[in-house]
Structures are given as structure tokens and as C-alpha cells.
Amino acid sequence: MSVKKKRKRSKKRRIHHNIKKGRATLLERVKSSELFSKLMVLHDPPEKEKMSEVILKFLDPLLDLDVDDELMQNFIAFGALAWNASLFPKKRQKKILRTIMDLFKFPTKEDREVIDTIFKMLLAKKEKYFYENKRVIVDYQLSKTRKGLMLDVASTQYSESPVKGKMNFS
Numbered sequence: 001m002s003v004k005k006k007r008k009r010s011k012k013r014r015i016h017h018n019i020k021k022g023r024a025t026l027l028e029r030v031k032s033s034e035l036f037s038k039l040m041v042l043h044d045p046p047e048k049e050k051m052s053e054v055i056l057k058f059l060d061p062l063l064d065l066d067v068d069d070e071l072m073q074n075f076i077a078f079g080a081l082a083w084n085a086s087l088f089p090k091k092r093q094k095k096i097l098r099t100i101m102d103l104f105k106f107p108t109k110e111d112r113e114v115i116d117t118i119f120k121m122l123l124a125k126k127e128k129y130f131y132e133n134k135r136v137i138v139d140y141q142l143s144k145t146r147k148g149l150m151l152d153v154a155s156t157q158y159s160e161s162p163v164k165g166k167m168n169f170s
Contacts, residue, residue, distance in 0.1 A: 025141050051135055051153040055079060058122070058130060072149060073142055078115075080137040082122035087134060087158045093123060134158040 056063065059079040063072070078100075085096040097119050106112045135155040143150045 025143075048135075049133075051137065051155040052140075052151045054130065054133060055083065055137070055140075055153055056151060058083060058125060062118070069142075069144065069149065076140060076142055076151065078118070079122065080140060082119055083126060084136055085119075086123050086126040087136060 055076070059075060062075045062079070067075070081096070081100060085093050088096065097116065100119070101112055101115065104115075106115060134157060136158050138154040138156055140154065141152045143152070
């Protein structure tokens with residue numbers, strides 16, 4: 001086998017290892033969670049679109065920006081919050097946005113207005129393009145690979161009490 005092929009193969013193994021490591025980290029967090037530990041875990045269920053791909057499409061305009069990994073992590077977290085908020089009635093969505101504003105303590109009025117606008121844009125996008133998807137994002141893991149960032153998502157069907165059911169990893 002040529003040196004070039006060996007390097008390429010070795011690189012693929014490292015990337016695959018990083019993907020497995022990110023997914024393992026996510027799985028461990030979910031299993032240790034008091035709320036979700038009793039759910040059955042399904043890896044990439046064939047009948048469903050991968051939630052990681054859905055979230056990347058959902059956040060598409062934000063992810064096109066050239067930002068550092070930390071800001072990308074914040075975009076994903078904010079997107080997950082907006083996605084989950086979209087599953088609630090409009091009145092509750094407003095309360096969730098206020099809670100987000102309080103939690104993150106945005107320093108200026110302009111910052112709060114930008115966040116408000118992005119939140120509403122994401123809610124509208126969810127309703128328009130992903131209306132039938134009622135899965136809740138339970139947790140996610142953003143891992144760095146040689147090819148870039150890799151997103152793993154744990155999700156489950158929306159329900160008032162997620163004690164029984166199935167957890168999807170994608």
C-alpha cells in the first residue's frame with residue numbers, strides 16, 4: 001500500500017474516531033440524565049430524517065457566517081432553544097424568549113433586539129419548513145474533526161412527560 005493511501009486511511013480512522021467520541025460523549029450525558037435515562041436509544045432510525053441534518057438546515061443562514069468555534073457553539077445552542085420553543089404555544093414562546101434574554105444577560109438594547117429578531121425568524125422558519133417535525137432536542141454534541149465541526153443530536157418525540165419512549169441519535 002502506498003504512503004499516500006496509508007495517510008488517507010489513517011486520516012479517515014481519526015475522523016471516524018472523533019465522530020464516535022463525540023457521539024459517545026453525548027450518549028453518556030443523556031444516559032446519566034435523570035429525566036431521559038429510561039428512554040430506549042435508537043441510533044439513526046431509518047424512518048426518520050437525521051435530526052443533526054435537520055438542525056443544520058434550520059440554522060443555515062447563521063451557519064454560513066465565518067465565525068469561531070465558540071460562536072458556532074452558541075448558534076447551535078440558541079437554535080436548539082428556538083427549535084424546542086417552537087413546539088409550544090405562541091404565548092409560551094414569548095415567555096421562553098424572555099427567559100433566554102434573562103439567562104444570557106445581553107448587555108445592550110440593540111443586542112436584545114437582534115436576538116429577538118433571530119428568535120422570531122427561526123420560529124417562522126420552523127413553522128414554514130419543518131412544521132411536521134415534532135421532535136424535541138434533548139442534547140447535542142459539537143465535535144471538532146479534521147474536516148470541520150460534526151454535530152450529533154439526541155432527540156425524542158414531543159410529549160408532555162418524556163418518561164416512556166425512544167431517544168433518537170443522529
